Each structure stands twice: as C-alpha cells, then as structure tokens.
Amino acid sequence: MVSRTPLRSRPYDARVEAPATRFAEACAAERLDFQWDPLAERAVFYPRLVSPFSGTTELEWRTSAGLGVVYATTTVHHREEPPRNVALIDLDEGFRMLSRVEATGVRIGMRVQVAFNEGTPVFLPA
Amino acid sequence: MTGVAIAGVAESELGAVAPGTTALDLMGQASARALADCGLEAKDVDGLFAASGQLAMATVSLGEYLGIRPRHGDSTNVGGASFVAHLAHAAAAIATGRCEVALIAYGSTQRLLGRASAAIGERDPYEAPFKAPMPVTAYALAAARHMHEYATSPEQLAEVAVSARAWAARNPLAFEREPLTVEDVLAAPRVADPLGVRDCCLVTDGGAAAVVVSAERAASLRRAPVHVLGVAEAQSHRHIASMPDLTVTAARESGARAFAEAGLTPGDVDLLMLYDAFTITPILFLEDLGFCAKGEGGPFVEGGRTAPGGSGPPMNTNGGGLSYQHPGMYGLLEVVEAVRQLRGEGGERQVQGAEVALVHANGGVLSSQCTALLGAQATT
Numbered sequence: 001m002v003s004r005t006p007l008r009s010r011p012y013d014a015r016v017e018a019p020a021t022r023f024a025e026a027c028a029a030e031r032l033d034f035q036w037d038p039l040a041e042r043a044v045f046y047p048r049l050v051s052p053f054s055g056t057t058e059l060e061w062r063t064s065a066g067l068g069v070v071y072a073t074t075t076v077h078h079r080e081e082p083p084r085n086v087a088l089i090d091l092d093e094g095f096r097m098l099s100r101v102e103a104t105g106v107r108i109g110m111r112v113q114v115a116f117n118e119g120t121p122v123f124l125p126a
Numbered sequence: 127m128t129g130v131a132i133a134g135v136a137e138s139e140l141g142a143v144a145p146g147t148t149a150l151d152l153m154g155q156a157s158a159r160a161l162a163d164c165g166l167e168a169k170d171v172d173g174l175f176a177a178s179g180q181l182a183m184a185t186v187s188l189g190e191y192l193g194i195r196p197r198h199g200d201s202t203n204v205g206g207a208s209f210v211a212h213l214a215h216a217a218a219a220i221a222t223g224r225c226e227v228a229l230i231a232y233g234s235t236q237r238l239l240g241r242a243s244a245a246i247g248e249r250d251p252y253e254a255p256f257k258a259p260m261p262v263t264a265y266a267l268a269a270a271r272h273m274h275e276y277a278t279s280p281e282q283l284a285e286v287a288v289s290a291r292a293w294a295a296r297n298p299l300a301f302e303r304e305p306l307t308v309e310d311v312l313a314a315p316r317v318a319d320p321l322g323v324r325d326c327c328l329v330t331d332g333g334a335a336a337v338v339v340s341a342e343r344a345a346s347l348r349r350a351p352v353h354v355l356g357v358a359e360a361q362s363h364r365h366i367a368s369m370p371d372l373t374v375t376a377a378r379e380s381g382a383r384a385f386a387e388a389g390l391t392p393g394d395v396d397l398l399m400l401y402d403a404f405t406i407t408p409i410l411f412l413e414d415l416g417f418c419a420k421g422e423g424g425p426f427v428e429g430g431r432t433a434p435g436g437s438g439p440p441m442n443t444n445g446g447g448l449s450y451q452h453p454g455m456y457g458l459l460e461v462v463e464a465v466r467q468l469r470g471e472g473g474e475r476q477v478q479g480a481e482v483a484l485v486h487a488n489g490g491v492l493s494s495q496c497t498a499l500l501g502a503q504a505t506t
Contacts, residue, residue: 074266086244086318088267108274
C-alpha cells in the first residue's frame, strides 16, 4: 500500500472503488456479481455509484447464481471471422446483461448458465 | 402550436464527396444554401443549433466557419434525433427571446472516412468484450424480439426497404435507385440476423440545414413557411441492455406529447417521415406513434401500403435512410423532405394535397426519440 498525503479540506476522503473494476475483479474470480438496491428492492445492472431506482448511493454487491433466460439473440456476421452470437440474458435475480451464448441453435426463452471465458462472463445452455 | 416556422431548408452535396472535404464543409455548405433558400444571410443568424459525430463542439465550429457569433448556441447531441430536438429547443429559444433566427445544421463525411473513424469513440466495459458491432446488433436484437412476440416476418421487414426504394426511384438525389424486391432483400448478405445488408441504412456523406424563425417573421420571407405545430423529445436508455422492452420505444412519449401540442391525431397526418436506420425502426414507430396497434406494424407495411400508390399513408418519400441518404445522423434530412412536400416541391414524388407531415427521428440504439408535426398552415 502506497501511503498518500490526504488533501486538506477534502470533502470526500474515502476512495470509492470503481464499479467497473469491482465487477471485473469478480469476473476474474469467476463470479457474476451485480448490485442490489435495498430501498427499491431490485437489482441494478450495469454496476454504478448511484441507483437509478431510488437514488441511493448505498448499493450492495451480490453474487448471481448465473442462471437466466435468453431475452433476445442475434448472430453477427463478419467478413473475416466466423459468425458470432450476441444475446441479452435476463438473469433470475432480475437484471439483464449483454453477453453471448456459446452454442448453436440459440433461441429466445432458452435457459442458460454463466461460464467464464478468460474472465468474460458468457453463457452456455443450462 | 409552437409559434415558429421553418423558413428555409437545404441539403449539402450528398452521397460520396471529394477527398479532403470535411464534415464542417458540408455543414457550412448546407447552411449557406438554406439561408439562400429563404433569402436570409449569415449576419441575420443569432442562434446556432448543430450536432455531428465528428465535431465535439459543433455550434462553436459552425459559428467560426460561417463567421457567426450567435447569442444562443445549442450543440445538443442525442444521435440521429438531435435535429428534431433542436427544432424544439429553437422554438423555446425564439419564444423566450434568446434568438430570432435559428440555424440548425448537420454534416458528415462518414463514407469518405469510414464509419469507425468518423465517430467520437465511446467504449463501454460491459459491452466491449462481446465485440458486438453497434448500432446494428442492438437493432437486430429488437427485430428478433419483435418477431418472437408478434410473429413479424422477414418479408414484412423487407417491405420497408422495398417501399423506400420505390420512392427513391422518384428522387434524383437518392443514392440507390435500382429496382428492389422482397426477394432481393431476403437474399442479400446477412449482417446481424434477422437483418441483412438491405435491411440496413446506407453509409453516405452529406449534410443539411434548416432556418427557423417566428411564424410572424416567416410570413415576410420568400418561401411559404412550414409551421412547427408540435414537437417533443423523449429518451429511455443508452445501452440496449437497459431498454426495458425491446418492442416498445420512447416514441410513445414523444409522439403523444407532439400530437397533444399540435392538437392533432394520427388520422390527420398526410405524410410520414419515420427514421429508417434499419427496417425494424419504422415498424416500431408506426406502432408507438399510434398508426396501428402494438404488434401490427408488420402487417401495416405489407403489400406496398406505404409505397407510391399504396393504400396506406406515404412513408419516407425521399427514399429514406435505406435508399436516399444516411450520413451517420439522418434526422435533419427527414425535416428537409417534409418541408419540400408541404411546399409542394416534391416533383415526381409529390404527395398530392399534403398538409400535415409527421417527422420522427431516432438516435443511438432506439435511445432517443423526437417527434415533430409540421403543417403547411399554422392551424389545422
């Protein structure tokens, strides 16, 4: 830990961990973490410092079971690469994220389970 | 009623411009042409409204280029819908005395430079790992969901492109004018399922401009004024994962507010200009603006109903972003076409007796939605 000299009269002296960093660290440990707004009692994703539902800055971190349903799916075609899936996944805890399903025949409504591909949260058929 | 009118409009050079041309060149050229259209000069302009994916401070750049030092400036950028938002902002600025002559302008050289280098970068850590090309992936996801919920078919999506092409054949400024069939659209190379290359807008260079003044002042200028009867903005999300329902856009809100201000209903509209970045978008907007029920946008466009001679309302009579021009942000070119139609300057594609036009513009990934109702008369 590098010691820092605190700035005089600094109104907010606690360094807040960047939400994107916290999320990436969880992914690196193969955990799909999301935030929970205790006032609105609902999940928040993407992670942030302020809840869009209640305005609280006291968001809690939780770990998802990684189970969800495909809300929408597409296959993206590239000239020089094989076709690639991109999907929106509705996680059981009540948040939606962009990801991909690493399977063929991906369809809306399919149950999926998170898996980690070099620290990236992707999904496989459950 | 907003009390303001569009007095002059113009496009810049369109399509594929000469190497070395800048976005600002096209913005400036369109501005000079729009001012000439209504008989005003740069020295008359005291309000600037502009946005561009290539200029971080669009009105500041435009003022320097044209030698204008405005007393009111507004570089609001909400993507392709920016210029309909500017119409609303210009109406407010004129009503409160912040400016008298508002110039709205756009320019892009995205075809010349390539789409990626013609955009100010914005990397999202939650989307970037999936290498989803935006915005097309987002619109493909929305189309897939609409097909899932409402049995909308690829053929119905293709009808939107075919209708646009039929109008483009009547517009000498359209980039693509060759005949196009539903089969052609379905057989075109795939981009992001269910969208193929003919479901996606063109990538062209171009710019546009519009001059907005009070209705009173417009009456003394050389062109028949086109009145801004109602105009409204809405937005719902920035990332496609944050859009609550991919089949319902914030056009519901902007449309309802614009119709309320104008005191009109969808039945009063003679001409529809619906932002067609992708074939799914006009289908969503027909539903969300109240021209048909949710889920019925596909059947609404079937059988060439929105094409020349169709049984439905004429839609995207310039050929749209799909076949006319789509220089990155398309909204101002929709306004230009609506004004031309309401003045009776539509030539081969003129909608006979057009009195009221609806212009709906979209930005981002179905993110921002702006609706304007324009009229040949101040009251209807």
